[in-house]
Amino acid sequence: xKITLTRKTSAWGALRxxxxxxxxxxxxxxFTNVPIEIEADPGDVLxxxxxxxxxxxxxxxxxxxxxxxxxxxxxxxxxxxxxxxLFLILTLxxxxxxxxxxxxxxxxxxxxxxxxxxxxQTYHFTVKKKxxxxxxxxxxxxxx
Numbered sequence: 001x002k003i004t005l006t007r008k009t010s011a012w013g014a015l016r017x018x019x020x021x022x023x024x025x026x027x028x029x030x031f032t033n034v035p036i037e038i039e040a041d042p043g044d045v046l047x048x049x050x051x052x053x054x055x056x057x058x059x060x061x062x063x064x065x066x067x068x069x070x071x072x073x074x075x076x077x078x079x080x081x082x083x084x085x086l087f088l089i090l091t092l093x094x095x096x097x098x099x100x101x102x103x104x105x106x107x108x109x110x111x112x113x114x115x116x117x118x119x120x121q122t123y124h125f126t127v128k129k130k131x132x133x134x135x136x137x138x139x140x141x142x143x144x
Contacts, residue, residue, distance in 0.1 A: 055119035
């Protein structure tokens with residue numbers, strides 16, 4: 001069956017593409033506002049990767065799956081500002097480190113963690129289900 005993959009993100013989202021896999025096999029890249037149709041069977045697992053820190057999301061396909069849409073979170077700017085403030089506070093705490101190497105390692109770890117947290121909060125995945133048409137519903141009810 002065919003499933004439509006759509007990414008509708010704004011400039012506040014990352015500008016990178018999503019790389020998507022079906023059952024661990026690379027299928028292609030998903031860009032903003034460029035829908036793609038893929039063949040998938042019920043039970044297949046679609047995995048979406050984005051960025052250097054390998055943010056990913058897994059979605060299992062059911063027989064009712066029609067479309068998967070990726071959009072930005074509604075509170076994206078708030079999440080961004082919260083991450084920036086958290087980074088600055090943690091940086092100020094580690095300024096008292098005695099060694100420069102300790103400070104640099106702490107900054108890299110803090111940046112990586114906040115980047116991962118931001119990516120987790122940035123995207124919202126919506127799975128649209130197939131709906132029965134009125135004609136198929138009326139045929140079922142007449143048959144009973």
